[in-house]
Amino acid sequence: MLAASLAGVMLGGAGAQAATEIQWWHAMSGPLGEKLEKIASDFNASQSEYKIVPVFKGSYPEAMTGAIAAFRAKQNPALVQVFEVGTATMMAAKGAVYPVYKLMAEQNEPFDTKTYLPAVTGYYSDTQGNMLSFPFNSSTTILYYNKDLFKKAGLDPNTPPKTWPELEEMAKKLQASGTACGFTTQWPSWVNVENLSAWHNVAIGTKQNGMGGLDTQLTISNPLVQSHWEKLAEWQKTKIFDYGGRQAKADPKFFSGECGMSIGSSAARAAILANAKFDLGYGMMPYWPQVKGAPQNSIIGGASLWVLTGRPQAEYKGLAKFFTYLSKPEVQAWWHEQTGYLPITPAAYDFAKAEGFYAKNPGADISILQMTLNPPTENSKGLRFGSFAQIRDVIEEELEATLAGQKSAKAALDAAQERGNTLLRAFEKANQ
Amino acid sequence: MQAKRATFPNRLLPYLLLAPQLAVTFVFFIWPALEALTGSVFTEDAFGLSKQFVGLENFAALFQDSAYLEAVGVTFLFSGAVATLSLGLGLLLALAAEKTGKLAGLYRTLLIWPYAVAPAVAAVMFWFMFDPSVGIAARGLKALGITWNHFLDGRQALLLVILAATWKQVSYNLLFFYAGLRAIPRPLIEAAAIDGAGPFRRFTAIVFPLLAPTTFFLLVVNVTYAFFDTFGVIHATTGGGPGRATTTLVYKVFKDGFEGLDLGASSAQSVVLLAIVAGLTVIQFRHIERKVHY
Numbered sequence: 001m002l003a004a005s006l007a008g009v010m011l012g013g014a015g016a017q018a019a020t021e022i023q024w025w026h027a028m029s030g031p032l033g034e035k036l037e038k039i040a041s042d043f044n045a046s047q048s049e050y051k052i053v054p055v056f057k058g059s060y061p062e063a064m065t066g067a068i069a070a071f072r073a074k075q076n077p078a079l080v081q082v083f084e085v086g087t088a089t090m091m092a093a094k095g096a097v098y099p100v101y102k103l104m105a106e107q108n109e110p111f112d113t114k115t116y117l118p119a120v121t122g123y124y125s126d127t128q129g130n131m132l133s134f135p136f137n138s139s140t141t142i143l144y145y146n147k148d149l150f151k152k153a154g155l156d157p158n159t160p161p162k163t164w165p166e167l168e169e170m171a172k173k174l175q176a177s178g179t180a181c182g183f184t185t186q187w188p189s190w191v192n193v194e195n196l197s198a199w200h201n202v203a204i205g206t207k208q209n210g211m212g213g214l215d216t217q218l219t220i221s222n223p224l225v226q227s228h229w230e231k232l233a234e235w236q237k238t239k240i241f242d243y244g245g246r247q248a249k250a251d252p253k254f255f256s257g258e259c260g261m262s263i264g265s266s267a268a269r270a271a272i273l274a275n276a277k278f279d280l281g282y283g284m285m286p287y288w289p290q291v292k293g294a295p296q297n298s299i300i301g302g303a304s305l306w307v308l309t310g311r312p313q314a315e316y317k318g319l320a321k322f323f324t325y326l327s328k329p330e331v332q333a334w335w336h337e338q339t340g341y342l343p344i345t346p347a348a349y350d351f352a353k354a355e356g357f358y359a360k361n362p363g364a365d366i367s368i369l370q371m372t373l374n375p376p377t378e379n380s381k382g383l384r385f386g387s388f389a390q391i392r393d394v395i396e397e398e399l400e401a402t403l404a405g406q407k408s409a410k411a412a413l414d415a416a417q418e419r420g421n422t423l424l425r426a427f428e429k430a431n432q
Numbered sequence: 433m434q435a436k437r438a439t440f441p442n443r444l445l446p447y448l449l450l451a452p453q454l455a456v457t458f459v460f461f462i463w464p465a466l467e468a469l470t471g472s473v474f475t476e477d478a479f480g481l482s483k484q485f486v487g488l489e490n491f492a493a494l495f496q497d498s499a500y501l502e503a504v505g506v507t508f509l510f511s512g513a514v515a516t517l518s519l520g521l522g523l524l525l526a527l528a529a530e531k532t533g534k535l536a537g538l539y540r541t542l543l544i545w546p547y548a549v550a551p552a553v554a555a556v557m558f559w560f561m562f563d564p565s566v567g568i569a570a571r572g573l574k575a576l577g578i579t580w581n582h583f584l585d586g587r588q589a590l591l592l593v594i595l596a597a598t599w600k601q602v603s604y605n606l607l608f609f610y611a612g613l614r615a616i617p618r619p620l621i622e623a624a625a626i627d628g629a630g631p632f633r634r635f636t637a638i639v640f641p642l643l644a645p646t647t648f649f650l651l652v653v654n655v656t657y658a659f660f661d662t663f664g665v666i667h668a669t670t671g672g673g674p675g676r677a678t679t680t681l682v683y684k685v686f687k688d689g690f691e692g693l694d695l696g697a698s699s700a701q702s703v704v705l706l707a708i709v710a711g712l713t714v715i716q717f718r719h720i721e722r723k724v725h726y
Contacts, residue, residue, distance in 0.1 A: 430696075
C-alpha cells in the first residue's frame with residue numbers, strides 16, 4: 001500500500017503541477033444543480049491551474065448556516081452561495097467576508113460593476129457603491145398562466161391580466177368554466193409584500209429599505225399592503241385566490257390545473273415546463289391601477305456568491321479568474337436560457353436575443369423586461385434588513401392568520417411590523 | 433427492596449468501567465448543556481466575530497415575546513396529545529396482540545414496523561396522504577363533506593403532526609406493553625376469572641395495576657419524545673406553520689438558532705426547555721411513581 005501511494009505521489013509530481021482546488025458550497029438541487037456543475041466543469045476545462053469543486057449543501061438556509069458554522073470552526077470553503085435575504089448578515093460580517101470588488105482589484109482582474117443591471121448591483125453593493133458579493137442567480141416574480149384553461153373559459157390565451165381587477169375578472173371566468181381556483185402564489189412574502197411594494201414604488205422600510213443603515217424600521221403596515229392583503233383574504237373565501245403554502249409549496253396547485261394562474265419566481269420556469277401538461281403563458285405581475293406610478297419595476301431574489309476569508313492566497317487568485325469567466329456574456333446567457341434566472345448583464349441579454357432565444361421561447365424575457373421597466377427608485381432597488389429570513393417567516397405567519405380569517409389585514413400587518421422591528425433591533429445590537 | 437452489593441477487587445476498576453459511558457454523557461450531553469448555559473447570557477453575531485455579555489436580557493426578551501408564550505401552549509397541547517394517544521393506542525394494540533391466533537406473529541411484526549421508519553419519512557408520508565389537492569386522505573374527507581386544508585387551518589395542521597408523531601411512537605409503546613403483559617403471572621388472571629371477574633374487571637383490578645411500572649416508564653419516555661424528538665416530524669411537514677400553529681419549543685430553538693442565527697435567544701430557549709422537561713420528570717417521579725408498585 002505504501003508503495004502504491006508513493007507511486008501515486010510521484011506520478012502526480014511528474015505531471016503538470018496539480019490544480020488548486022477551490023470549494024464552492026451551493027444550494028442548487030435537481031436540474032439547477034446540474035447546470036451549476038456544468039458551469040464549474042466548463043471553467044475547469046478552460047484552464048488547468050484551478051479546479052472549482054461544487055458541493056451541494058442543501059437548502060439556502062442550510063448552505064448559509066453550514067458555511068457560517070464552518071467559518072467558526074475555521075474549516076470554511078472559499079466560496080459560498082447565499083440567498084438574497086442573507087445579504088445583510090453577510091455584509092455585517094466584516095472580517096469574515098472578502099468583498100468581491102476588493103478581491104478583483106487585489107488579484108488584478110478587470111471588474112466593472114457598470115456592466116451589470118443596476119437592480120442587481122444595487123442589491124449587493126454597500127452604500128459607497130462597492131459590490132460586496134458576486135451576483136449569480138437572480139430571479140424576479142412573474143405571472144404564469146394556463147393557456148388551455150384560458151381557452152376553456154373563453155378568455156384570450158394570448159392576453160394575460162395586466163391589473164389585479166382584470167385578474168379578478170379572469171379568475172371568476174375560469175371558475176365559471178370549472179377551474180377550482182383562480183390563482184395561487186409561491187413565496188408569499190416575496191410576492192405579496194416585497195415585490196408588490198417595489199412594483200408600486202412604495203417603501204417597506206426606512207433608510208432606503210434598510211440599505212442606508214442598520215437603524216432601519218419596517219413600514220409594511222401601509223395602505224397598499226393592507227388593501228392588497230384584505231383583497232387576498234376576501235378572495236381566499238371563494239378560491240379566486242387559494243393559498244398553497246410557503247416557498248414553492250403551492251406549485252402542485254398550478255401544475256395540476258387546480259389553479260389557472262400562479263405568481264412565482266422566473267426561475268420556476270424550467271420546473272413548470274417539466275411538470276405541466278398544458279400550454280404555458282407568461283405575463284408581468286399585475287398592479288393596482290389606482291396607485292400612481294405603478295407599475296414601477298420588480299426586485300430580485302435568488303442568491304449571490306460570497307468569498308470567505310481564511311483560505312490560501314492561490315484560491316483567491318483562482319476565484320477572481322472564475323468570476324471573470326462567470327461574467328462572460330455567453331456563460332451568463334447560457335445560465336439564463338437554461339434556468340430562467342435573469343441575464344444579469346445587458347450584454348448577456350443581447351447575446352441571448354442575438355441567438356434568437358426569445359423568438360423561439362416567447363415570454364422568457366418577461367422577467368428582464370419587468371425588472372428594467374423603469375430606472376429603480378429608492379423603493380424599488382431592493383431591500384436589506386438584518387435577520388430577514390426570520391422577518392419573512394413573521395410576515396408569512398401573519399399573512400396566514402389573515403387568510404384563515406383569524407385577524408384583519410391591519411392587525412396582522414401591525415403585528416408583523418412590530419415583531420419585525422424587534423428582530424431588527426436585536427440584529428443591530430448584535431452587529432454594532 | 434434488597435440491594436445486592438457488588439464488590440470489586442480494585443477500587444479503580446468500577447470507575448474505569450463507568451468511564452466510557454461517562455465520557456459519552458459528558459461530550460454529548462453535559463458539554464452542550466454548558467455551552468447553552470453560557471451562550472444564553474451573551475448576544476453574538478452569526479460569525480462569532482463579536483460577543484457581549486447581556487446578563488439575563490435574552491430570558492427577559494423571551495417572556496415578553498408573545499410568539500414564545502404561544503409556543504409553550506402549543507408544546508403542552510401537542511405533547512399531551514401525543515403522549516396520551518400513543519400510550520392509549522399502544523396499550524390497546526398490545527392487548528389485542530396478546531390474543532393468540534394463527535397470524536399473531538405476523539400481526540405483531542407488522543405493528544412494530546412503523547418504529548423503523550425515520551421520523552421525516554413518516555411525516556412526509558402523512559403530508560402526502562393529507563395534501564389538500566392530491567392527498568388520498570384529504571379526498572376521502574372531502575367526500576365526507578369535510579374540507580381539509582392544513583396549509584391554512586392551524587388546528588388541522590396541529591392534528592396532522594400529532595397523528596404523524598403518534599403513529600411513529602405507538603410501536604415502541606406496544607413493544608413494552610406487550611412484554612409487560614406477558615410478564616403478568618397467568619394464575620392470577622385465571623384465579624380472578626374463576627372468581628367470576630369479567631374481562632374488564634380483570635383488566636382494571638389486576639392487569640393495569642401490574643402494568644404500572646411499564647406505564648410509568650413509558651410515560652416519562654413519551655413525554656420526552658414529544659418534547660424533543662418530534663422535531664423531524666414538524667420540520668419535514670408544516671415547518672411550524674401555518675401561522676405558528678405547529679411551532680413547538682424545540683422547533684423554535686431550531687428556527688431561531690439555526691435559521692435565524694440568533695444564538696443568544698436560541699440558547700436561552702434551550703435552557704428554559706431543559707428546565708421544563710427536568711421539572712416535568714421530577715413531578716412524574718415525585719407524584720406518579722409513588723402510586724407505582726414494582
